[in-house]
Amino acid sequence: MSERTDERRDIVGDGPVPARVDWDAQAASFDEEPDHGLRDPGVRAAWAERLRSWLPQPPGDLLDIGCGTGSLSLLAAEQGHRATGVDRSPAMVERARAELAGRDTVLLVGDAAAPPVREGCFDTVRVRHLLWALPDPGRALLRPAGRLVLVEGVWGGVMPVGIPVDRLTMLLGPLTHHIRIERLSGDDRLWGREVNDERYAVVAMV
Known part of the structure; x- marks a missing residue:
């Protein structure tokens, strides 16, 4: 997860789950997770392949909300997109x-629920593992002029957190005219290991 809140809301369960974490302190080790740093060539290639199929052609302006250390923004920039x-x-x-020095990118400190950018000036908004943590995830979905690329899921057994795909598609319903869902749990290349929880991508045209 690239963007965190000090108190996350358990969307699957019955109430807020405290998660007091200093994410600034976590930044130095954040990229050690295979799907965060994309240091393994196979994991990096798998994400590059998925991004290529999700993002528009020709390349355009991409808003990466919850960009973390910028690994997916870098992949998008390598494919010709202008990433913020x-x-x-x-x-x-x-x-x-x-990480993105010298690339056609802009990196900003800001709140995912109200990014410090002008609305309507991006072809694509990409969000990964973030919407479930927002009190009002719908607010982060009202920004692109073209498409949303949302990578989400549900994690944990005893007290699961996350946003199920049916809830996310319900939120998207009034905003979109086409939704494509891709199940990602079965693609171990993306995570650098086998995963058994729910992970998926939604590509929605706005």
Whole structure:
């Protein structure tokens, strides 16, 4: 997950789940997770392949909400997109700026629910593992002029957190005219290991 809140809301369960974590302190080790840092060539290639199929052609302007250390923004930039990344952690954004130095990108510190950008000036909004943590996830869905690319899921056995695909598609219903769902749990290449929980992508045209 690239963007975090100090108190996350358990969308699957019955109430808020406290999660007091200093994400600035986590920035130095954040990329050690295979799907965060994309350091393994196979994992990196798998995400690059998925992004290529999700993002528009020709390349355009991409808003990456909850960009973390910028690994997916970098992949998008390598494919020709002009990426603007937003994360509430200054340390994450600092690392993203170092990672994307020299690229046609902008990295900003800001709230995912109200990114410090002008609405309507992006072809695509991409969000990964973030909407479930927002008190009002619908607010982050009202921004692109073209498409939304949302990678979400449900994690945990005893007290699961996340946003199920049926709830997300319900939120998207009034905003979109076409929704494509891709199940990602079965593609171990994306995660660098086998996963058994629900992970999916939604590509929605707005």
